Amino acid sequence: MSITEATSNSVEDSNTHTKNHLNLVKLYLAIGILVYALMMIAGVALRAAQGASYLDMNPQLFYQIMTLHGAGMVGVTGLAGLAVNWYFLSRHVLLSTKIFLSALLLSLIAVAMIIGSILIGKFAAGWTFLYPLPAKSLGIWSIASAVTFAAGLLVLGVAFLLVYLDMAIAISKKYGNLTRGLGLHMLFGRAPVDTSHPTTVVASSMVIIVNVAGIAVGAVVLIMTIANLISPAIAPDALLMKHLIYFFGHVFINASIYSAITAVYEILPKYTRRPWTVSKPFLAAWFAATFMVMAVYPHHLLMDFAMPPWAAIAGQIISYTSGIPVLVVTAFGGLTLVYRSGIRWDACSSLLVLGLFGWAAGVVPAVIDGMIRVNMVMHNTLWVPGHFHFYLILGMLPMVLGFAAYLTTNGEQGKSNKIPVYIYAAGGITLCMSFLVSGSLSIPRRFAVHQESWQWLGNVGAIAGTTVLVGTLLIALPILFRLPGATLSAAR
Amino acid sequence: MDILTLCNMASRRLNNWQLNELPAPSTARALLVFVIMVGITPAGAMWFESSMTTHMLVQLPLLIVLGAVCYQPKAQLNSFLTRIDPLGAIAFICYTGWMLFWMLPLNLDLATIEPSVRLLKLISVPIGIGCCFRWLWHQSNAVLKCVVVFETWASVTRLGWLYIESPLQLCSSYLIGEQQRVGTLLLVISGISATVAVFYSLFGSFNKKNDSTLAKSTSNG
Numbered sequence: 001m002s003i004t005e006a007t008s009n010s011v012e013d014s015n016t017h018t019k020n021h022l023n024l025v026k027l028y029l030a031i032g033i034l035v036y037a038l039m040m041i042a043g044v045a046l047r048a049a050q051g052a053s054y055l056d057m058n059p060q061l062f063y064q065i066m067t068l069h070g071a072g073m074v075g076v077t078g079l080a081g082l083a084v085n086w087y088f089l090s091r092h093v094l095l096s097t098k099i100f101l102s103a104l105l106l107s108l109i110a111v112a113m114i115i116g117s118i119l120i121g122k123f124a125a126g127w128t129f130l131y132p133l134p135a136k137s138l139g140i141w142s143i144a145s146a147v148t149f150a151a152g153l154l155v156l157g158v159a160f161l162l163v164y165l166d167m168a169i170a171i172s173k174k175y176g177n178l179t180r181g182l183g184l185h186m187l188f189g190r191a192p193v194d195t196s197h198p199t200t201v202v203a204s205s206m207v208i209i210v211n212v213a214g215i216a217v218g219a220v221v222l223i224m225t226i227a228n229l230i231s232p233a234i235a236p237d238a239l240l241m242k243h244l245i246y247f248f249g250h251v252f253i254n255a256s257i258y259s260a261i262t263a264v265y266e267i268l269p270k271y272t273r274r275p276w277t278v279s280k281p282f283l284a285a286w287f288a289a290t291f292m293v294m295a296v297y298p299h300h301l302l303m304d305f306a307m308p309p310w311a312a313i314a315g316q317i318i319s320y321t322s323g324i325p326v327l328v329v330t331a332f333g334g335l336t337l338v339y340r341s342g343i344r345w346d347a348c349s350s351l352l353v354l355g356l357f358g359w360a361a362g363v364v365p366a367v368i369d370g371m372i373r374v375n376m377v378m379h380n381t382l383w384v385p386g387h388f389h390f391y392l393i394l395g396m397l398p399m400v401l402g403f404a405a406y407l408t409t410n411g412e413q414g415k416s417n418k419i420p421v422y423i424y425a426a427g428g429i430t431l432c433m434s435f436l437v438s439g440s441l442s443i444p445r446r447f448a449v450h451q452e453s454w455q456w457l458g459n460v461g462a463i464a465g466t467t468v469l470v471g472t473l474l475i476a477l478p479i480l481f482r483l484p485g486a487t488l489s490a491a492r
Numbered sequence: 493m494d495i496l497t498l499c500n501m502a503s504r505r506l507n508n509w510q511l512n513e514l515p516a517p518s519t520a521r522a523l524l525v526f527v528i529m530v531g532i533t534p535a536g537a538m539w540f541e542s543s544m545t546t547h548m549l550v551q552l553p554l555l556i557v558l559g560a561v562c563y564q565p566k567a568q569l570n571s572f573l574t575r576i577d578p579l580g581a582i583a584f585i586c587y588t589g590w591m592l593f594w595m596l597p598l599n600l601d602l603a604t605i606e607p608s609v610r611l612l613k614l615i616s617v618p619i620g621i622g623c624c625f626r627w628l629w630h631q632s633n634a635v636l637k638c639v640v641v642f643e644t645w646a647s648v649t650r651l652g653w654l655y656i657e658s659p660l661q662l663c664s665s666y667l668i669g670e671q672q673r674v675g676t677l678l679l680v681i682s683g684i685s686a687t688v689a690v691f692y693s694l695f696g697s698f699n700k701k702n703d704s705t706l707a708k709s710t711s712n713g
Binding site: 096099161162165166168169172177178179209213216219220223224227233234235236237 | 635649650657658659693694
């Protein structure tokens with residue numbers, strides 16, 4: 001074979017490889033957007049049922065749909081965040097497309113198991129499968145459907161684990177180990193700060209560390225749940241199970257947001273024509289977040305009387321401080337990047353900045369809920385759905401849609417319409433406020449039937465949710481149509 | 493000297509630990525035959541199987557480790573195995589299958605009562621788990637290796653917790669107090685191994701690839 005032939009083969013291989021990377025990310029995004037839309041319809045139906053004016057829903061069906069909405073949204077948020085993170089990380093390290101595809105296939109198997117257990121098996125214990133509720137169905141769902149649900153989550157965990165292991169190995173091969181990926185040698189060691197060290201690698205290292213720990217705990221607690229379902233005599237400590245379930249679930253959903261933030265780090269500097277480089281405060285913030293994300297979940301256990309006081313107090317303090325490091329660095333960094341930069345506002349840049357706002361402002365209801373005295377009154381109200389819908393509708397999803405808009409315009413600025421973003425943001429803020437106001441009025445969460453005096457807020461939520469759905473479709477449909485033509489390289 | 497340097501030095505020592513630091517296969521083979529013979533004889537069997545701790549945490553790990561260390565196939569067998577199981581997938585199925593089989597309390601019970609099941613244990617554990625693990629480790633890529641380690645760790649943790657939580661005596665040969673003691677020991681092992689794994693994955697000094705190598709491997713797909 002001549003040198004020219006060898007070179008052309010090599011270039012061809014490289015192009016195919018890059019194309020495979022991009023096609024896979026497109027596949028993840030297309031599936032993600034469709035699932036988001038379907039789950040939004042489910043969410044609107046839930047709020048409409050609580051409003052009781054537009055929809056009448058059987059309570060049993062309500063809890064099934066609530067479980068589907070929760071599991072579906074958490075799963076798709078994880079997948080969408082992973083797609084964004086994988087796309088940008090593959091620009092810096094060598095990642096396997098086979099593993100990424102296997103993870104998608106495994107996730108689809110998991111989704112089929114979860115949907116089957118809910119729609120066919122009538123499982124309705126909520127996505128958090130809080131022990132011992134899955135085993136106490138009062139005859140509504142079978143043990144088999146609860147086992148299928150837990151096994152589906154287990155398969156989903158394996159899918160994510162495969163990709164995280166691949167990412168961890170790739171980072172370790174290039175940078176030495178995960179702490180070097182996180183930049184600790186620059187933070188604590190004698191090495192000077194290397195501004196060329198990618199922000200995406202720092203964020204990815206943190207996400208890998210926390211999420212592998214979360215999945216490890218999930219792998220144990222899900223099997224213990226299944227063991228309890230099969231043999232009720234095996235009855236683990238309920239408080240320990242709750243700790244582990246929330247460690248797994250809270251870390252997983254938090255890590256999804258931290259994965260999507262890579263879109264802001266990578267795309268916003270292109271719009272503002274200002275670099276976003278690592279610095280000591282940036283590295284310190286991500287280092288602190290690594291521990292805080294793993295330690296913040298106890299605000300879900302402050303109402304449990306069996307919690308030792310020291311653990312509850314520690315939970316409150318960490319809940320106060322957890323969001324601050326990365327949030328301050330990222331929100332402040334984002335604002336300084338945008339200020340007087342002459343940024344061109346289109347759908348992509350608007351969504352990314354909306355995502356930063358949602359992430360920053362979403363922490364406020366979380367911090368309020370993290371206070372023990374407030375938590376005792378507010379945690380079982382709609383305040384908490386207000387907090388996480390704020391994070392996800394106004395923080396996480398705009399980052400994903402912003403990334404998709406960037407991809408489908410092939411990085412060209414000013415090519416996407418920003419009007420749908422206003423509709424989306426207006427609907428999102430109203431929906432979150434309908435939850436938060438409901439919470440402040442002590443309206444309980446997870447109630448299928450609401451008192452007459454509460455119902456108007458359910459109706460407001462349903463209308464706002466429909467607006468969010470319309471905004472999402474207006475943003476997403478052009479994206480879905482343009483997606484096949486996206487050519488922006490994923491791999492380096 | 494800062495904490496990071498200390499951690500990196502310790503992990504480098506762990507990283508430099510090679511399989512050639514293991515005892516030679518001939519020594520391991522002799523030891524394995526010795527352990528099997530002891531396991532067959534009534535006195536030896538009684539010593540190993542009289543308590544759940546020595547049975548599960550001494551005899552079985554000894555058989556697994558010796559099986560893995562003495563595994564050194566001849567060239568002909570090696571090429572045959574490479575042909576039928578190039579990725580280590582069959583070995584992975586055998587490894588997890590035999591692990592699950594010997595985790596079932598019923599089989600552990602039978603091994604203490606039935607001589608044929610005892611013999612099956614003494615043969616299947618070193619070959620089905622130990623040798624398969626070595627082959628799997630040799631053939632598989634880094635991700636599969638991590639999955640194997642992860643799954644083994646999770647199984648040990650689950651089993652330990654189940655032994656502690658179960659109000660039932662799972663093995664008829666062993667009392668519930670001993671079952672709970674083994675459960676506690678399994679959780680201690682799980683805790684120590686998780687600490688080592690976290691330490692290694694965070695601070696381990698892996699081979700760095702420079703950008704040109706990386707670019708080359710990227711272009712080769």
